Amino acid sequence: MTLRAESLTLAYDDRTVVSGLDLQIPEGRVTVVVGANACGKSTLLRALARLMRPAHGAVLLDGRAIHALPTRQVARQVGILPQTPAAPEGISVLDLVGRGRSPHQTWWRQWSAADEEAVAAALAATGMTDLAHRPVDELSGGQRQRAWIAMAVAQQTPVLLLDEPTTYLDLAHQVDVLDLVTDLNRRDGRTVVMVLHDLNQACRYADHLVVMRDGRIAAEGDPATVVTAELVTEVFGLGCQVVPDPVTATPMVIPLSRHHSARAVTA
């Protein structure tokens, strides 16, 4: 299952958000998209999921334009979790996760043993089995995000797109969700593309990092080679030092600020 953007231009009405972008998503790896606010990273993710029609160019799924494919067929290949989705009041975790099965269902077979199995597996994989019958709106923020991820997991798509899955979570839950996403990638070999805000987390969890600026790709590749102080300054307009993460040795960005300018610190 390959996913590729080819001279992709995305626009809302007259405002062009992404222009002429080429991107090959590495199969079976975790790709993380970062960039300043309004750089077009969420828009790019929406287009990859077929939620948005390109103004020019195309998103290609296995070489075929994703907009020419039937919605249901795409939904069996590519799962998307938008940023902070809203669950209807009173819906149980089990019902929410069960809806992830809808691309596999038909008019005459709305629920099958395979659906049940996929939902049970998704709940187990996300550690939500014990909360299956609880209403989603009674869960904590971290549990709620896990429930949504479980829905996307139950969809059983080879490609999983996540738009800022850690928004509004405290640090412990952010790490928890990112570890869970890594599990999904390592265990089932799913291709993952996610938008993240935190550069250090992006460097830690990405196999492939895509840095965007003004609707274009400023740099991409292995975080260790891509992330430099010059790049961060250029893309985010922020002076910084880049040091190795003491836990993972991946790049760690330490920002400078007006009151704290660079002192000669040896990394």
Added chain:
Amino acid sequence: MSTVTATAVEDRPRTLRPAVLGLPLRPRLVVMCVGTALAAFGVFCLGLALGDYPVPLVDVVPALWRSGARGTVFVVHEVRLPRALTGVLVGAAFAASGAVLQAITRNALASPDMVGINAGATTAVVAGIVLGFGDTLGTPTLGLAGGLLGALAVYLLAWRRGSTGFRIVLVGIGVSWMCTSATDYLLTRAKMHQAQEAVGWLVGNLNGRGWEAVRPLGVAVAVLLPAALLLAGWNRNLQLGDDVARGLGTPVQLARGLLLLVSVALVSFATAAAGPVLFVSLAAPQIAQRLARLSAPPVLLSALTGVLLVSGSDLLARHLLPDTDLPVGVVTGAIGAGFLLRLLVRSNRAGSGG
């Protein structure tokens, strides 16, 4: 927060939701549907038995198939059955329509009463009565046309690069009030006997409904109710928001358009047959949703609840105050609102909110 381990996967619990005949088994929903259906059938039979010529309950069911004494068959089958069937169909149609609309818009207030569909049908029918073209076109046609026009106006005015549930509600309330003003204006211009006919119809009435009311509505319900049930899967996904629904393979605009059309058609046919029977399309789905403990109104249980509500209300309207010819809409308003308030108060106390 538990971590994911290999044991968590192996340690899979009992079956969560078994599949039965290609549908997920929901015991509570099944029990509620059967219970409501039985209650509705009981009230239906009671309605056929009671009246100026009481018929023993045991003779009612055979008389439906025209077996039994000739007098009994005449009273049950010819005199009372059309009115009772109209009540059943109207209840099912209003309630199913409300269930669909409340689910699409994710808003309990989005009953057809509120968002212009009912009001459009009402204005068209009253215009037919007052301006005198009602007899040539027929009430069902007028009701359907008015409802469709009302809904079309709402849909087009709410459209901005696609439609959203919330905008439909807001625009619908606006269109609804415009139609109500038009109806009021027509009534001020009407002659006395026309105004009386229009007002009798305006509150929702089953008095004197015959087979001519049953047939078009029966066909409409027979087609549209299964359609609503088939589209329920799309509707469930729409409740998760447009992006999630699309990600799950739902053709969002097509689904919303079709669901809206089904809802509008149901309520227009029902309004044409009995007038805007108050509150059924708002209360019945909400009652059904709470009975089934689901996150959105279930269509079939809503329809059955609507049948029970309208049939029961008509029974009360006829026998509580025998000589007043009380229109059924007055009773559904009182009973439906009362029951809904009770449910709301109870669920608030239980802490589960609306």
